[in-house]
Amino acid sequence: MILDPRVETTSFLVTDLPLCQVRLNENACFPWILLIPKRENIVEIIDLPEEDRLQLMKEIALASHVMKDLFSPTKLNVASLGNIVPQLHLHIIARYESDPAWPGPVWGREAFQAYPAPEKERTLKALQQGFLGRAFSLHSAKS
């Protein structure tokens, strides 16, 4: 997969799932990850074949559990917009009543803060552990 440079330069690799690459969005105001299906020339969810769409829902659910486990948000926001970067990417964002955009959407706001390096490393490690733990428990439940 060729990652759009506007995504690549504003997010950090967390892990790879069977369909999607998971990335941490560069905005310390909100716990915010991206799922990017590793397929070429896909803009809309319906551009994916059905098998991939169902896998995408599984990975949305996995990522939602990880975000809920780690950040205990008031609400999860899950969205595919792509008005600016067309390459298909799903936003999964942990929202709080105390966050700077609540109850509005996070996009198109002024609320932005770069991650201080230690917080970025801590968040990436927590997410990596979270995905590993959840993936392992899913695997154990099946076997």
Added chain:
Amino acid sequence: MILDPRVETTSFLVTDLPLCQVRLNENACFPWILLIPKRENIVEIIDLPEEDRLQLMKEIALASHVMKDLFSPTKLNVASLGNIVPQLHLHIIARYESDPAWPGPVWGREAFQAYPAPEKERTLKALQQGFLGRAFSLHSAKS
């Protein structure tokens, strides 16, 4: 299913799918439908059992095709936010470079226009025909 009155009073019934009720959102600025799973006490996508989540993806795809067929948008926006109305509901919105919120999100903007009655009736009929046609072609493809 008991529909949150904030959804019920600001949208119009289009049709019922196996999992979701489809409703037209009352805002003539954007072709905008809602999918509301007919289940009680569901806030997040991960509150649905896996079978329902996979059906939700099928209905998102069906609805996305109907919106694309009817409105030929520049981009579809698909989202579950729920910061204001927690009852799980998915937004599917046909976006254009010429719409009043482009390229920003549609939520939390001032852009609102009530449907004039004839346009509302025309849009509801077109959506109902669109879902019927798409559902029929899916059924034919399987049999």
